[in-house]
Amino acid sequence: MLSNIRIGNICYYVNDIDRTEAFYRDVVGLDVQRMEGDEETGDWLLASIENNIELIFFQMESHPGNTPIVVFDLSEGGIDEVVTGLAEKGATIVTPVSHAPGGWSAEFADPDGHVLSVYQPEDRPRSRV
Template sequence: MLSKTRIGNICFYVNDIDRTEKFYRDVMGLQVQRMEAEKDEGDWLLASIENNVDLIFFKAECKPGNSPIIVFDLNEGGIDDMVSDLARQGATIVTPVSHAPGGWSAEFADPDGHVISLYQDAAASRSRR
């Protein structure tokens, strides 16, 4: 089901977005972009690394086990169908398909409770498989 996708993002929840920006920019030497959030969600950070993988940082409660989250890009669409298939096969849906910056996302858990995310750009059809 996910064999034709690629890891597009690794998301981190962080307690302090300013401290995180400084660390990844000044200590790790990454080019970090501050992205303006929609509405009252708060700014978030984007740092691109090799192989078109983005590190994304959101301000949220940071505790062991909830971060980082691996994100699979669904370039061909079909997020609704994929989440339905996962649920039918017994996967625990953590977050149903919902709006995300620039598209839609959904999260499910593996048998050990590790969260895995799916992301679909707004340009891809939500109903396409």
């Protein structure tokens, strides 16, 4: 089901986007880009690290246990079938397929309640049919 994937992003929910931007830029030394969001998400941050993995920061209530979220990149598309397959195998779907910046995402939980996510770019088909 998720055998031909890579970790594409690690998402963090942060309480203060400006403070987070300053920390990761000035303290950690990452090249942090502020991305213009929409009315729902607001501005968000993007920092690329080794192996084409991106750290993404969204301003949202943050507390231990709801962040970070590992995001598996579905570069070939088919997010609807992947999420359906996960549900059929007993995974708890936390957030159904929905629009995300530049594509589509869905979240599911492992048996201990840790949230994982799948993401596909909007230029890939949501269905493999």
